[in-house]
Amino acid sequence: MSEDDRIELTYRLWSTGAAESFEEYIDHLRSMLPRHRGVMERRVRPVDDGPAAPDALVVFSFPDVTSVDGFLRDPLRGDVEDLAGRAISRSMITDGRHRPANDSDADVVRLREPE
Numbered sequence: 663m664s665e666d667d668r669i670e671l672t673y674r675l676w677s678t679g680a681a682e683s684f685e686e687y688i689d690h691l692r693s694m695l696p697r698h699r700g701v702m703e704r705r706v707r708p709v710d711d712g713p714a715a716p717d718a719l720v721v722f723s724f725p726d727v728t729s730v731d732g733f734l735r736d737p738l739r740g741d742v743e744d745l746a747g748r749a750i751s752r753s754m755i756t757d758g759r760h761r762p763a764n765d766s767d768a769d770v771v772r773l774r775e776p777e
Contacts, residue, residue, distance in 0.1 A: 668723040669730050669757060670703065674716040676752040683749035688720060690742050698733040700724045716754075730757065 673691070677684040692702050703721040724730045734755075 668725055669727065671722045671724070671730060671733070672756045672758075673718075673720040673722070674754040674756075675718045675720065675750055677717040678749060678751045680748050683745060684717065687742065687745050687749040688718065690738075690745065691720070691722075694733060694736055694738050695722060697736065697738075698724060698729045700729060700733055716752075 675684070675688070688705070695701060700722050703723050705718060705720045707718060722733070724733065
């Protein structure tokens, strides 16, 4: 399986303002990944500092749907509900697949012409 075939989960997380708990929550999610053959691909702090912007965007990847489901249903996620309540005011999880750049089925929309 190539890296392009991995399924990504993107977590957008809004903090309650409790910075230490926020980092501890992200570390807990990261610690669960090996159980499901997942890896943390990247973590970015969103460029937009507006009030609607998440405080962190974290991308995990998994080799297959079974691994994703296992991660999302892992009882260890429920074990940190108190921590999540202190750390996270809002979260949004989205998923998707990487697509090879030469994928003929991919729709490419050019928003503006290159200069």
